[in-house]
Amino acid sequence: MFSYQPPVKHMQYVLSDVLSATDTLRVDAGYNEIDEQLVRQVLEEAGRFTAEVLFPVNASGDRQGCRFESGAVFTPDGFRDAYRQFVDSGWAALACDPGYGGQGLPHVLNCALQEMMISANHAWTMYPGVLHGAYTCLKAHGSEELKQYYLPKIVSGEWLVTMALTEPQAGSDVGLLRTRAVEGDTGTYRLSGNKIFISGGEHDLTENIVHLVLARIPGGPEGSKGVSLFVVPKICPDGSRNQVTCTGIEHKMGIRGSATCSLEFAGATGWLVGEPHRGLAAMFVMMNAARMLVGAQGLGIAETVYQNAARYANERLQMKAVDRPAERKDQPADPIALHPPVRRLLLSQRAYVEGGRMMLYWSGLMLDLAERHPIPQRRQDFEQMLALVTPVVKAFLTEKGFQGASDALQVYGGYGVITETGVEQYLRDCRVTMIYEGTNEIQAIDLVVRKILGDQGVRLGRFLELVRATVQAERTGPFAGHSECLSKLATELAAIARAVCESGTANLTPLHWVAGDVLRLMGHCIIGWLLLRSASASCNNREDDYAFHDERLETVDHYFAYEFTETHAALAVLRASFAQHGLSLTW
Known part of the structure; x- marks a missing residue:
């Protein structure tokens, strides 16, 4: 039976033995309360939540998918209850500022949480996936009024967030987007246009959805230099429904429990984030966080499929191994894990899981140091180093995650392509990670x-x-x-x-x-x-x-x-x- 066991022991090993994270966080990032016991407690509690709440609704969510009816989207059975438990347990606020209701814990622990959530249920994790990136973006570029109104709701998870960039003619080239924002009354704008491929653009998990939307203010420069960023809520502050409509959801090869939406903005009310025509720079804060998350997706998927491939290989008996151990000399067949070709597949998967976890957590630790190191020049150094490695985290870990899922299916042989075994879903879910977020x-x-x-x-x-x-x-x-x-x-x-x-x-x-x-x-x-x-x-x-x-x-x-x-x-x-x-x- 396909299963998921959070690798807490190896996570703690990476943080403590390889990266010396707790000492570094105390000395160089001002996390005086961090110690090994607290790290272990966070990892164990996160492991329980992901294994006992998220994983049980993963396969069923894939089979059921999302339902679209007259502009409304209904998530698979169990997703709403899982989200309620996520919010009630405070996971949304793990690495956010206590001033906005967060727990104020390190980003590197949030990386571990994200890995486990994705390992357990990639599709479900897409809904809260950009919460932290949106929080960081608004905290850095939003007005004080926007921060005070939106950040507590986002940090708590009471409201979910989307990142609305893509349009039918503007994918990787954001400079081609056509959505327009015309200045309205009392500091607001009216946005008109269409966005596609918006993860969580509509759903039934939260009452309000906060869209961060890229659009053009007439008269601005051409191309990406003329793009501005806006907050466009589904429900306006006065309680009225904004002019944002979901016009459909995509039917996909993977992450079927995640609603990938088309949105129409028909004169929707929005508020400018940051400076006019500087929206892409503000959005990059969120996009870089999203790229780290996608790297975690490659790792999380690779971890789960490796676990199951290793277990299956130790149970599946086929032929006699060329170097079979002496204690099996009277057995008619050996576990395929003893056959060198399968052993090599498994060790290759394990190498990229273990090395990939080190890469992701090292990056998370740099994010903490870039924000909190006491010396400004050192903060800048860590920020620059993180900028260098972020594309590697995203691309290398997703490429190796997909390869690992394919190798795991190979270990299963014919059973790997059967839906009930579970591994083929993870292969389908993983493929998109090499495409989205750049x-x-x-x-x-x-x-x-x-x-x-x-x-x-x-x-x-x-x-x-x-x-x-x-x-x-x-x-x-x-x-x-x-x-x-x-x-x-x-x-x-x-x-x-x-x-x-x-x-x-x-x-x-x-x-x-x-x-x-x-x-x-x-x-x-x-x-x-x-x-x-x-x-x-x-x-x-x-x-x-x-x-x-x-x-x-x-x-x-x-x-x-x-x-x-x-x-x-x-x-x-x-x-x-x-x-x-x-x-x-x-x-």
Whole structure:
């Protein structure tokens, strides 16, 4: 039977042993109340909620889907009750400012919560998924009046939020949008236009839905520079129904319990957020949070399918393993987990789950430090580093999450394509993560052009300094071989950055052509670096739990032996492509 068991032990290991998160949060982020006991308590309670409340309505929500009737959307059975428990337990407010009703806990713990919610029920998690991003956006750019009115309701989860960007002709290119905002009375605007692919654009979970909408004020600049951001509530402050109508919902291959809506704004009342024509900059605060969430989606899905594939492989008996253990010599067949091809599939899944969790939580920790480090320059450094790695978190973790779901289905064999086994739903649910909130191709271009070329490789250089420090510490120890592999990749990435910067902006074609390969190299560098740190941590703590830490060390060895080799192919592509475009790439 398909199941989900929150990996609390490994989560705590990542936070405590690999990242030293509690010490860092106390010393550098002012979270004086944070200790190991509190972290464990939050993880365990979140695990209970996700496993006992969200997961039981996951498969049924997929089968039932959402229902659309005359502009109203009805979510699958059990979703409303699950949302009520989510709000009553205070999960919506976990990492929000106590001044607006939040619990004031670190963002990195919210990353763990998001991972578990997605592992248990991806479709349901889409509804509160942008709450924190919307809170951050309004807190940073909203007027005091908007903040006082909306933030307490958003923080508590009493009202849900949407991010309304996409239009039929304007997907990745927001500059093509046509929704108009005409100035009205008493500081309001009237918005007219159509939005599509709006997650949670209409539903029955909350009375009010707050739409954050991108639109054009007439007379503004063309393209994305002329876009403004507005708060457009379903229910206006005076209690009247706003002129926002759901005109339909999409029928999708995955996340069927999430209502993906088309919305019509027919002179709807809205309030400007931030400055006119500066809406995209304000919305990017929310979009970056959403991209972190999508990375968590890739990880969360990979975790659940790996758990089930591993359990199934240990139960399914087929043939005799080529290196069967002596205690099974009289058995007619062995668990497929003992067969090397299946074992390799499982270890590959586990490597990206464990390494991906480290990447996500490291990013969450940087978000805390970017907000709360006592030294302004250090806050800016962490903010810049987070901006560098956010496209990698989104694209690399979703790509590997989909690959993991496909590999898990492969472990199941013929049973994997049967609906009742559960794994095929997770494969369907995962596919969209490589598309929404900026396709993975756009994330790669963002990394190479806006981040590496944009600052002449300064941020990348700072990250590579962190990698080299770890490499130097492990150069003569038991992980010297892994350290050497990582050292070579760091050198190659530095050379790539130089080549990118030397190519300049005159001809971006070669950079766009190889951006995906650069992003994969960066993903492997981050995961390799963090797994090397975990190897050192497990080696030092092995006596505390031999079985647990030996499994971690096995993961690291497998990753560097079998997965890290992807970097060789990516480098070969880079050399060939740069040569094709008349550029030099040598080191």
